[in-house]
Amino acid sequence: MDFLSLFSIFVLSVFVGFYVVWGVTPALHSPLLAVTNAISSVIIVGGLIAAVASEGLIDLSSTMGLIAVLLASVNIFGGFMVAQRMLAMFKKKK
Amino acid sequence: MNTTIIGFAYLLSGVLFILALKGLSSPVSARKGNTYGMLGMAIAVATTLYKGYVENEDLQLSSYTNIIIAVAIGGIFGSILARKISMTALPQLVAAFHSLVGLAAVFVAIGAYKNPGAFFDGGIISTGSMIEMSLGLAIGAITFSGSVIAFAKLQGLVSGNPLVFKGQHLINLVIFLGILALIYMTAVDPMDPTTEQYFWAIVGLSFFIGFLVVLPIGGADMPVVVSMLNSYSGWAACGIGFTLQNTALIITGALVGSSGAILSYIMCKGMNRSIVSVLLGGFGGDSDAAAVAAAGGPKGNVKQGSADDASFIMSNAQKVIIVPGYGMAVSQAQHALREMCDILKSKGVEVRYAIHPVAGRMPGHMNVLLAEANVPYDEVFELEEINHEFATADVAFVIGANDVTNPLAKTDPQSPIYGMPILDVEKAATTLFLKRSMASGYAGVDNDLFFRDKTMMLLGDAKKTTEEIVQALNMS
Numbered sequence: 001m002d003f004l005s006l007f008s009i010f011v012l013s014v015f016v017g018f019y020v021v022w023g024v025t026p027a028l029h030s031p032l033l034a035v036t037n038a039i040s041s042v043i044i045v046g047g048l049i050a051a052v053a054s055e056g057l058i059d060l061s062s063t064m065g066l067i068a069v070l071l072a073s074v075n076i077f078g079g080f081m082v083a084q085r086m087l088a089m090f091k092k093k094k
Numbered sequence: 095m096n097t098t099i100i101g102f103a104y105l106l107s108g109v110l111f112i113l114a115l116k117g118l119s120s121p122v123s124a125r126k127g128n129t130y131g132m133l134g135m136a137i138a139v140a141t142t143l144y145k146g147y148v149e150n151e152d153l154q155l156s157s158y159t160n161i162i163i164a165v166a167i168g169g170i171f172g173s174i175l176a177r178k179i180s181m182t183a184l185p186q187l188v189a190a191f192h193s194l195v196g197l198a199a200v201f202v203a204i205g206a207y208k209n210p211g212a213f214f215d216g217g218i219i220s221t222g223s224m225i226e227m228s229l230g231l232a233i234g235a236i237t238f239s240g241s242v243i244a245f246a247k248l249q250g251l252v253s254g255n256p257l258v259f260k261g262q263h264l265i266n267l268v269i270f271l272g273i274l275a276l277i278y279m280t281a282v283d284p285m286d287p288t289t290e291q292y293f294w295a296i297v298g299l300s301f302f303i304g305f306l307v308v309l310p311i312g313g314a315d316m317p318v319v320v321s322m323l324n325s326y327s328g329w330a331a332c333g334i335g336f337t338l339q340n341t342a343l344i345i346t347g348a349l350v351g352s353s354g355a356i357l358s359y360i361m362c363k364g365m366n367r368s369i370v371s372v373l374l375g376g377f378g379g380d381s382d383a384a385a386v387a388a389a390g391g392p393k394g395n396v397k398q399g400s401a402d403d404a405s406f407i408m409s410n411a412q413k414v415i416i417v418p419g420y421g422m423a424v425s426q427a428q429h430a431l432r433e434m435c436d437i438l439k440s441k442g443v444e445v446r447y448a449i450h451p452v453a454g455r456m457p458g459h460m461n462v463l464l465a466e467a468n469v470p471y472d473e474v475f476e477l478e479e480i481n482h483e484f485a486t487a488d489v490a491f492v493i494g495a496n497d498v499t500n501p502l503a504k505t506d507p508q509s510p511i512y513g514m515p516i517l518d519v520e521k522a523a524t525t526l527f528l529k530r531s532m533a534s535g536y537a538g539v540d541n542d543l544f545f546r547d548k549t550m551m552l553l554g555d556a557k558k559t560t561e562e563i564v565q566a567l568n569m570s
Contacts, residue, residue, distance in 0.1 A: 001339050001341075003222060006335075006336055006341075009344050009345060010332065010336075010347075010348050011348075013108075013344065013345045013347075013348035013349060014351070014352050016112055016348075016349065017112075017348055017349035017352035017353055018356065020112060020115045020116050021115060021352060021356045023116070024115065024119055025118070025119060025120060025121070026360075026449075026457075026461075027121070027449075027458060027474060027476075028118045028121065028124060028458060028461070029357060029360075029456075029457035029461070030188075030456060030457060030462045031118060031124060031128075031458070031462075032115070032118050032353065032357070032458070033188050033320065033321070033324055033357070033457065033458075034188065034191075035114055035115065035118065035127075035128060035131055036115070036324055036328065036349070036350040036353045036354065037188060037191045037195065037324065037327070037350075038131060039111045039114060039131055039346050039349070039350065040195050040327045040328050040331045040346060041135075041194075041195055041198065042107070042111070042134075042135060042138050042331065042342055042343055043195060043198050043199055043202060043330075043331045043334055043343065044138075044139060044198070045139070045142045045338065045340055045343060046198075046199075046202030046205070046206065046334050046337075046338055046340075046343070047198060047202055047205070048139065048142045048161060049145075049146065049205075049206075049213060049338065050202065050205030050206065050209060050212060050213070051160060051161050051164070052142075052143070052150060052157050052161070053146070053150060053157075053209060053211070053212030058160075059208075059209070060204075060209075061204075061205045061206075061208040062160075062205070062209070064202070064205035064208070065201070066160055066161070066164045067164075067201050068197075068198040068199075068201035068202045068205065069168070070164040070165075070167055070168040071194045071195075071197055071198040071201070072168070072194070072195070072198045073166075073167070073168025073169045073172060074168040074169075074171050074175070074191075075168075075172060075194045075195055075198075076135055076168075076169070076172065077169040077170075077172035077176065078172030078175045078176045078191060079172075079176075079191055080128060080131060080132050080135075081172070081173055081176035082175075082176040082179065082184075083128050083131075085176060085177070086181075086462050086465070087124045087125050087128060088125070089462070089466050089468075090461075090465045091468065091470055091471065092121075092471065092472055093470035093472050093473065
């Protein structure tokens with residue numbers, strides 16, 4: 001994809017993010033931090049590309065990729081689960 | 095054909111992430127939103143693995159085994175962390191998580207730089223890609239080291255006091271310009287092997303400036319720092335997303351980047367400070383340290399009360415508004431507090447909670463702690479929603495908060511907290527303050543509410559005092 005298309009996606013996503021996040025209720029700002037944390041770990045994609053390309057040999061690039069995969073996994077599992085745990089606590093009056 | 099499917103899959107995962115954030119508009123839809131988020135992540139990972147399978151002729155099974163092992167180790171560790179962490183330690187956990195995203199971005203950038211064949215068409219890194227990648231790399235490194243310091247401050251490993259030295263801002267500026275210059279030097283001809291040293295210099299300097307930027311920021315400004323680093327982790331992901339030409343990464347990075355920026359803005363507004371003044375640092379250490387500095391003897395008569403007094407006043411009240419602050423988190427008083435409120439409610443007292451936007455060490459910190467103690471979220475209100483109600487309240491019960499109630503913010507233009515929106519607890523018929531000591535808050539400003547006739551101070555550990563009130567309420 002050319003730079004302009006990617007940049008268009010970027011700019012539009014910033015706007016979507018802006019409006020969606022203003023809609024988040026302040027009570028849920030902590031879960032918001034946890035969820036954004038988890039989803040920004042989609043950077044795992046980059047780690048996977050480097051790790052898959054190792055062709056069976058462990059070189060610097062694939063090692064870096066594997067470490068990135070490991071770190072991002074901590075975040076993905078940890079972030080979503082801690083968000084889940086927080087959200088489960090928010091209850092209405094009985 | 096395959097590229098189209100892959101493109102659609104990444105787009106879908108981006109859309110699911112948007113829905114995950116959209117869900118957080120109310121506690122009811124939030125859990126579903128979280129599921130969308132997980133689904134989006136699963137799709138992104140599966141798509142990438144599929145893409146690797148299709149595109150690599152020399153694919154080896156062992157690469158996949160390694161990946162599974164890495165995901166398993168990380169996943170198990172993350173799950174245990176998420177399960178075991180106490181809710182009061184959440185700010186530290188979030189800071190730690192941010193550092194991991196930053197570090198992952200750094201490793202991905204290094205991986206791409208060292209093996210361009212796997213990442214770029216024809217194995218050639220273009221100038222544009224190099225700029226995007228170095229930006230992702232630099233922001234990732236800053237996110238990492240900045241978050242490590244934020245973690246250390248929140249965990250109490252490093253003093254929460256601002257660490258300032260002469261010429262700090264100048265040094266930061268020079269390093270920052272140095273990083274930009276290095277990015278330029280690597281990007282002119284990215285495939286030239288002699289520029290590799292510049293690449294590593296970017297890594298080193300960015301780590302360094304991350305430390306320098308967060309060190310001077312005081313403990314009480316941590317909600318802003320945590321939000322800001324959240325934003326950075328998003329921009330780092332964006333930079334890498336441009337490098338990989340991956341829409342899921344770009345969409346997500348932009349979402350997270352703007353989310354963190356908005357939170358930083360809300361936190362700054364809650365303190366009436368500009369983001370620049372927070373970043374320049376030097377303001378607001380831990381309350382104890384500030385207290386020593388401000389200990390100039392008593393400024394008037396203080397009325398001290400006992401748990402029995404508090405119990406008597408509140409059980410005869412019609413309406414009590416609870417104002418929790420960081421002190422409640424420190425002493426873990428939220429469960430005792432909820433118990434106290436349950437008894438009051440059973441006596442026919444109307445109980446509500448008022449949350450200041452910057453109470454605690456991260457955005458929404460108090461809401462989570464109250465939710466943990468089973469306080470229904472429809473009894474918990476934000477500043478704008480509830481501030482007018484203090485005038486009709488019989489008791490304002492301030493537990494572990496100080497500066498956010500200080501009327502000087504409205505009346506004294508000389509005060510460092512002037513202009514900060516505050517909770518109008520002084521309008522309640524009686525104000526009860528649960529505090530460890532008479533110390534001033536993080537801003538180092540005396541709260542003249544302590545010396546008013548309508549105020550009663552209950553000095554001591556917030557949890558212990560609350561438990562004593564519960565006992566007294568049960569006796570009466």
